[in-house]
Amino acid sequence: MPKVLNERITGIKWLKNSICKMTVKSGYISKYAYPGQFVNVKCADDTGIILRRPISICNVDKDKNEFDIVFMLKGKGTRLLSRKKRGDFLDFIGPLGNGFTISARNKKVLIAGGGIGTFPLLFLLKELPHSENSCCIGFRSCDNAVLVDELSECSNDLILCTDDGSLGKKGFVTYDAEQVIKLQKPNIIYACGPHEMMKEISRLANLYGVKCQVSLEQRMGCGIGACLVCACKIRTTDKNGWKYSHVCKDGPVFLSDEVIFE
């Protein structure tokens, strides 16, 4: 059950110029959150920025009762959020959303992440039961590549690429993902990244007949399923053939074959 929480920030670390990792003390989140879920964060008090910002949970440390969020500075909200200091309190709602479904039956796993979409995959990798997993991650350039060592530590095989070739291989995650699918025949794919990448991963999953869970992104309002703004197209069996579900409450994780990518 999600709660409105006000918890202490225990660490702030800049991973890159515009990417910030914030560690927050929260027994509630570390106890109840699971991979793929998010928190909806109030960036600042008494400003013209009224909406909270949905940020995925990147990592949970159950021993320390802490969790991490990693966010990229995109606008006024995230800029204000990044000005918070260690020791300040963070007002957030969480844990929210339906995250990834993990099953011990899936012995071979492919994880595909692009850009800021890689952040929640660290939590997922850490929670995966013993399995053989390959991890394909991509960033625009080395300036945006973060958490590579952490992800690498948790995966059997990490393939890194950048759009411009400034780090790892030059190219897109989807190319490497297809090679892994062909060679290793994974039982399941977990993916999170930009729209075009999700669309291609879903196509590949369908083409090679692999189960796939995708974490989607859409502009959100409330984060709790009330405002209905974060609509995404989901296949139905009725005559209409589709309906709008909502990323915050029905997702953010969906089965790739139920999502209609446009």
Add this chain to the structure above:
Amino acid sequence: MEGMNKYDISVKIASLKLKNPVIAASGTFGFGREYVDFIDLNRLGGISVKGLTLEPRQGNKPPRIAETPSGILNSVGLQNPGVHKFIKEEIPFLRNYKTALIVNVAGSTIDDYRKMAQILDAQDVDAIELNVSCPNVEKGCAAFGSTPSGVCEVTKAVKKYLAKPLIVKLTPNTLDITETAKAAEASGADAVSLINTLTGMAIDINTRRPVLANNYGGLSGPAVKPVALRMVHQASNAVDIPVIGMGGIMSGDDAVEFFLAGARAVMVGTANFVNPSACIDVITGINKYLERHNYKSIDDIIGKLHAT
């Protein structure tokens, strides 16, 4: 709950008795379910449910929201399960709680509104809120609400079929709010609620596209509060029926401004998106104001603005 019983903050909107004057605004509170993890719905004066149409509606293409200074623009486009599913699945749930159930209805044609009124008057609900002000649908709705004659036509058409209190929700996107308020009153409305959202736009200068897929949307939040207050003040001076005020209420103090301007009850909308217990905080804030100023009841402040 401190101070809850010290002050009488119950109000009457026509025959509808509310235990307190704070109603969750339509379109911001779903069907109440979304908030049970956060608040006790029994404490609310009322809930105006997500706007319903005769048939289910999918709503508009995303993106449906843009943040603007001190506000938000939305273009949800009345996504809802339709009145029949609402009756079957949501009324029984909402009736578990002791709070007034107000059903917000919207339509593309006069006939839609008339049918909805007929259906809902036979149901276990407390009042009907006529939505003639949603800016995000192609047909009907705000097209009726933007002129006095349009308001008159819809209100008269539904009033014939309604024994339950009828609240007409007015749009600020009109020439003169006093004219549409008077048209509602003259056509049989038991109360008016205002304001719905102001039509607006946001542009992404990098893509050179509107942020909303629907191009335009409805502006709400603190940014609209001054406009809302002015219109509530004008409308409550123009009509004798109760006025329910809304527009950017985030706190008890904001609500008090609306009471002073003449509102008999308030609706809290956008604030729910930021703070799921916003309605409760507003109720607490109203009580604190009454305590601070030694007032005995909410009637001591309704319409008690010292204006020259």
